[in-house]
Amino acid sequence: MPETRSDRCHTGHDTSEHEGDKSVNDYIMGSSRQETRRLDLQSRLYARHTKHLLELAGITAGMTVLDVGCGTGEVTQIVARLVGPSGRVVGVDADEGMLAVAARNMADARLDNVSFQQATLPDIPLTRPVDALVGRLILMHLDDPVDAVRTMARHVRPGGIVTFQDFNVTRSRTVPTVPLMDDVVAWIVDAIRRGGRNSDPGDRLYAILRDAGLPTPRVAMTAPAGDADSEVAAHATATLATVLPLVEKTRATMIEEMGIDSLLDRLREDMRKAGSVMFSPELVGAWTRTPGF
Numbered sequence: 647m648p649e650t651r652s653d654r655c656h657t658g659h660d661t662s663e664h665e666g667d668k669s670v671n672d673y674i675m676g677s678s679r680q681e682t683r684r685l686d687l688q689s690r691l692y693a694r695h696t697k698h699l700l701e702l703a704g705i706t707a708g709m710t711v712l713d714v715g716c717g718t719g720e721v722t723q724i725v726a727r728l729v730g731p732s733g734r735v736v737g738v739d740a741d742e743g744m745l746a747v748a749a750r751n752m753a754d755a756r757l758d759n760v761s762f763q764q765a766t767l768p769d770i771p772l773t774r775p776v777d778a779l780v781g782r783l784i785l786m787h788l789d790d791p792v793d794a795v796r797t798m799a800r801h802v803r804p805g806g807i808v809t810f811q812d813f814n815v816t817r818s819r820t821v822p823t824v825p826l827m828d829d830v831v832a833w834i835v836d837a838i839r840r841g842g843r844n845s846d847p848g849d850r851l852y853a854i855l856r857d858a859g860l861p862t863p864r865v866a867m868t869a870p871a872g873d874a875d876s877e878v879a880a881h882a883t884a885t886l887a888t889v890l891p892l893v894e895k896t897r898a899t900m901i902e903e904m905g906i907d908s909l910l911d912r913l914r915e916d917m918r919k920a921g922s923v924m925f926s927p928e929l930v931g932a933w934t935r936t937p938g939f
Contacts, residue, residue: 887906
């Protein structure tokens with residue numbers, strides 16, 4: 647699988663120049679090869695779940711769909727297959743380099759019903775309305791998601807679909823409980839909050855769509871799960887490793903206690919001893935139709 651960063655919100659801003667400026671949309675996970683590998687893993691884990699939620703929302707053959715914050719196009723590919731040859735997908739992202747990778751990924755996948763535009767959300771220059779607006783793991787990185795949804799939904803025809811997906815990180819857990827996993831989740835949540843973001847943006851999707859002036863949304867949730875040897879456990883520790891810079895200045899002692907280099911091995915061993923299954927963060931989907939349906 648090629649290296650992708652499809653889940654990242656690309657806003658065109660250098661966050662190092664705007665630290666603490668909440669008017670700027672920041673991607674708190676940073677940019678590194680480590681983060682690229684984590685996003686590759688995340689895309690694999692959540693591909694079927696994303697497709698399921700898009701189908702529930704009503705994405706189907708023949709539609710023209712706008713995919714916002716598309717990154718390198720993992721969600722774009724899923725949508726392109728759902729709408730089929732008679733449909734069309736427009737992927738939008740601010741990062742020109744990501745869009746170049748996305749275009750290559752579409753060519754490799756032999757999907758010719760996709761085009762891309764460079765734009766900084768929520769300002770998207772479209773000349774024709776679309777049948778649906780979709781976005782995965784994008785709203786959590788926007789400072790005013792309600793206004794962004796309201797603005798972007800104007801591109802959707804009357805009666806068209808608006809649907810977004812986002813995580814609830816605190817719902818990550820092991821059953822039976824493994825204390826080390828509880829620590830991992832707590833550390834990740836602490837880092838996200840120190841980065842100025844909500845650790846459970848999925849819970850807000852219903853209110854965001856409603857407050858954007860759209861009809862009452864419907865909501866569903868899904869999550870990957872697996873045992874000690876699954877990629878689910880690897881995803882949890884990879885996420886923690888990625889967010890460590892958010893806490894390293896103020897929580898150095900905590901980082902030492904984590905023992906990040908051996909964390910995955912210890913977590914897997916504890917899960918085996920407990921006979922536990924791990925549930926990844928919930929992926930929540932919310933969808934509605936624009937007024938006029």
